[in-house]
Amino acid sequence: MKTNLANLMAALSMAGLLASLSPVVMASEPVEAAVIRVAAEGATTQDDHDALAKLYEDAATELQAKVAETKELLEHYEDKSYLYGRRAQDLQSHTHALIRNYEKSVRKNLQAAAMHRQIAGRLKENHASAEASMPEALSGL
Template identity: 55%
Template sequence: MKTRKFFAALSLGLLAACAQVSPHEAVHNTNVRKAAQSARTRSDHDALTKYFEDAAREMKAKAEEQKHLLEHYEEKGYLYGRQAQDLKSHTAALLRKYEANAEENIKEAALHRQMAQEQAKRDFAAHQGHVVDAAKQGSNPN
């Protein structure tokens, strides 16, 4: 009886972990995509960098969770009978998915960090140009 309850609870946990993207997440992803396309300022790129770094951390945590679960299935596969192999395969697939998503988010964060640095350089150069122009106008009485 305890095994059945344990298996039922574990199945529900897996089902929740494997759920498809919710409509809220889909809208959020669309909003992030739009924000990335319309980012113009350094602060825009800094915010996107933070978002993608946080998302990467979250994906790494989920991957670690799946890694522990996979180890459990490999060590205690006999508890799950015929379903053990399916559970292992499913967990391994989720692990790969989360690791790939984490890597993708890390790359996006690096890209936006680079864009923010380039924007900062452009802003600094533009500011320096205004200072030089103002100095020239002040020393050149017409």
């Protein structure tokens, strides 16, 4: 009975630890993801897409700072693992996972920024070609 109780308590404490760390995992999503998503759905002009690209680039920069912070934390866990006892390996693997998630989010944000820069470039080209053809169309009247 005591071993079952001890196992239950260990499982609950681990679940509590993971729950307390879950906001950190959620931070790997793009900054203000809902705001960016809404802005992306309504983007129609070159300026809209340029602004979106800037938002994605800023989010990637913030996440790169978090990657650097988390790498420092990982280095601490690796250098001072004796301070954490049995939890040291769990902390190290969790921190590795955070770094992977942050780096994945950085790549996604940079890809989204590049895509919006490309769309803005196409819109600029289309606008320039439309303006160039306007005098020709008007001269025919």
